[in-house]
Amino acid sequence: MKWTSALAIFTLFWTMSLFLVLPFGVRTAEEAGVEHQPGHAESAPHGFSLPRTAARATILGVVLFGLYYLNYVYGWITAESLDWAH
Template identity: 65%
Template sequence: MKWTSILAIYALFWVFSAFLLLPFGVRTHEEAGVEKVPGQADSAPATFRPGRLMARATLLATLLCGLYVLNYTQGWITAQDLNLFGEPPAGADYRKIDRPA
């Protein structure tokens, strides 16, 4: 696998991790005991820490990308392992589509 492919996969894992981690650790103004700004939504976070979110997303993305690359090189899980329905029946031709006349 080329290093550019690994970098692209890491970027995808990073964005996925950032969106996955967004709701964790968020406290509303009511939960934090802080006064709200007039017109503010009740569900708005009291504080937003993008640095903490980026650090957590970086750690999670590094772990997931590392596992992905190791699986790619070691072949722990292959496409054949993910075939949940078994082989198609003998003689089945799925390219033919029966359409009403």
Template identity: 60%
Template sequence: MRWTSALAIYILFWTFSVFLVLPFGVRTSDEAGIERVKGQAESAPHDFAPGKVALRVTIVATILFALFYANYVFEWITPDMVDMTKY
């Protein structure tokens, strides 16, 4: 696999991981015990830490990509194994 392909696949894993990680660790103003601003949605997060989210996303994406790459190298699951046209 070329490094450019690996980078593109890693970016895809990173983007997917954002949607996996974002809902975790979010606290609303009500949960934090702080009064909401007028017009603020009840589900709006109280405090958003983009650095913490980016670190979590990077860790998850790196683990997923490592599993993907290990499967690519060691061929644990191949396209022939999941070919649904045979059945």
């Protein structure tokens, strides 16, 4: 696999991971115990940390890409093994 292909696939895994980890650890103003600001939605996050979320997405993306790459190298699951018609 070319390094550019690996980078593109990792980027896809990272983006998917970002959306997967986005809701974890988010607290509303009520849950954080602070006063609700007028004009903000009740469900709006109180303190969002992009670096923490990006770090979580990177860890999950590396794990998922690692599994993908190991499957690519060792061929644990192939297209033929997923062919249920035969």
